[in-house]
Amino acid sequence: MLYKSSGSVKTNLIAKGSFDQNGGFFVLKKMIAFVFAVGSFGLVAAAPTWTLRAIPSATCITPARILYEKQVNANGTVEAQETRELYLETPVIADSVLVSVGDFVRKGQPLARINTALTRQVLEQSIPTAAFFQELSQNAELSDLMELYTALQGSTLEVDTDSFQNLIQQLYGFSEEQPASNSYLYIPEVLTAPIDGIVADVGIKSNMLTRSAKPLVTISDQSSFVAMVTVGESYASDIRVGDLAQISGTGLKREYQGHVSKIYPVAHKAANGLSQETVVDLEIAIDDPDEQLKSGFTIRAAITTGQSREMMTIPYEAIQQDENNIEYVYLAQGSVPVRRNIKTGLELLEGVEILEGLQEDDLLLANAEIAEAANRVQLKRG
Numbered sequence: 001m002l003y004k005s006s007g008s009v010k011t012n013l014i015a016k017g018s019f020d021q022n023g024g025f026f027v028l029k030k031m032i033a034f035v036f037a038v039g040s041f042g043l044v045a046a047a048p049t050w051t052l053r054a055i056p057s058a059t060c061i062t063p064a065r066i067l068y069e070k071q072v073n074a075n076g077t078v079e080a081q082e083t084r085e086l087y088l089e090t091p092v093i094a095d096s097v098l099v100s101v102g103d104f105v106r107k108g109q110p111l112a113r114i115n116t117a118l119t120r121q122v123l124e125q126s127i128p129t130a131a132f133f134q135e136l137s138q139n140a141e142l143s144d145l146m147e148l149y150t151a152l153q154g155s156t157l158e159v160d161t162d163s164f165q166n167l168i169q170q171l172y173g174f175s176e177e178q179p180a181s182n183s184y185l186y187i188p189e190v191l192t193a194p195i196d197g198i199v200a201d202v203g204i205k206s207n208m209l210t211r212s213a214k215p216l217v218t219i220s221d222q223s224s225f226v227a228m229v230t231v232g233e234s235y236a237s238d239i240r241v242g243d244l245a246q247i248s249g250t251g252l253k254r255e256y257q258g259h260v261s262k263i264y265p266v267a268h269k270a271a272n273g274l275s276q277e278t279v280v281d282l283e284i285a286i287d288d289p290d291e292q293l294k295s296g297f298t299i300r301a302a303i304t305t306g307q308s309r310e311m312m313t314i315p316y317e318a319i320q321q322d323e324n325n326i327e328y329v330y331l332a333q334g335s336v337p338v339r340r341n342i343k344t345g346l347e348l349l350e351g352v353e354i355l356e357g358l359q360e361d362d363l364l365l366a367n368a369e370i371a372e373a374a375n376r377v378q379l380k381r382g
Contacts (some may be wrong), residue, residue, distance in 0.1 A: 024212070027313050056373070059379075062278045064312070067310055070308070075298070079226055080220030084197070094204050094210075098198050104198055106193065107195050111216075114190065126137055195221055203216050220295050223289060227299050229282050233277075238307060239282065242259055256302070261283050262335065263282055264281040264283075268278045311353045314353045318330075318365065329365060337374075341357055342356060342358055
């Protein structure tokens with residue numbers, strides 16, 4: 001009995017083991033089916049996201065309308081339009097010079113004090129000789145004879161040159177007999193400024209006899225400063241008297257405003273590197289001069305011509321060109337880019353002028369290269 005009992009138990013154990021094995025297989029199949037179902041649902045759910053990620057995004061824009069003003073750039077220098085040069089009919093000797101180059105002076109301000117007594121003394125002693133040599137310099141034949149006389153003096157020929165001056169006087173009626181003094185000789189005690197302005201040059205020195213043919217003092221009126229510039233002949237026809245200009249330069253601390261006051265009627269050649277170009281001179285009046293301006297400064301002028309107009313522009317990146325040189329853009333119709341041929345005009349710094357093919361409310365892709373590589377795009381506003 002014990003054996004049967006043991007066998008019964010054994011049989012029961014085998015039966016129990018058979019039940020556990022079959023039940024385990026059943027649970028595993030259900031788990032696999034569940035995972036497969038969940039995975040399939042996940043794939044279906046994730047498909048739209050993956051599809052969207054595969055579609056490139058593109059910025060869309062509309063054409064911009066701007067006010068176009070044509071500018072012509074020119075280079076030149078600052079010059080004083082009104083300059084006064086102070087001359088005297090007779091040479092003078094200054095006791096003291098009261099100004100120097102760069103000083104600002106007012107009209108009537110003393111520039112130099114003259115030693116009138118010493119000046120008269122020197123002039124009275126030198127008038128005959130000075131008049132003789134002045135006559136020589138003004139007469140070509142006399143100058144030639146003077147050169148001959150100098151050559152004869154330096155030669156070995158026995159020629160009497162002591163009577164040369166008498167010969168000149170007899171041939172040309174020149175007489176050395178002149179009064180010892182001239183009561184009509186005007187010698188001022190003080191030289192004064194004829195205008196307000198900046199001293200541009202000083203030709204008089206203390207205790208030295210001046211030359212009558214050279215200006216003693218040169219004064220530039222700073223309120224009359226102008227910019228003298230040149231422009232190429234191709235731009236000259238666009239510029240009119242009165243066109244506004246902005247003036248700048250390395251030596252200037254700020255920009256100055258001006259306007260074209262004169263266009264010269266004759267063109268000329270000017271060096272441009274190794275070549276030459278035909279240019280036209282312009283005069284630009286400076287509307288807001290100050291003491292910082294100096295004659296001779298190098299400047300640049302940006303001249304705004306009167307040719308201003310509104311235009312429609314788009315960025316360079318929005319335009320493509322095909323093998324037939326036809327320019328086009330891509331309009332955004334939903335998520336589909338559609339080609340549109342266009343005609344362009346001026347190329348500006350901020351974009352290209354559109355002459356034909358677009359309206360102001362057209363929605364187009366800011367970068368046409370994206371549309372070239374995709375049939376659909378995700379739009380985002382630029």
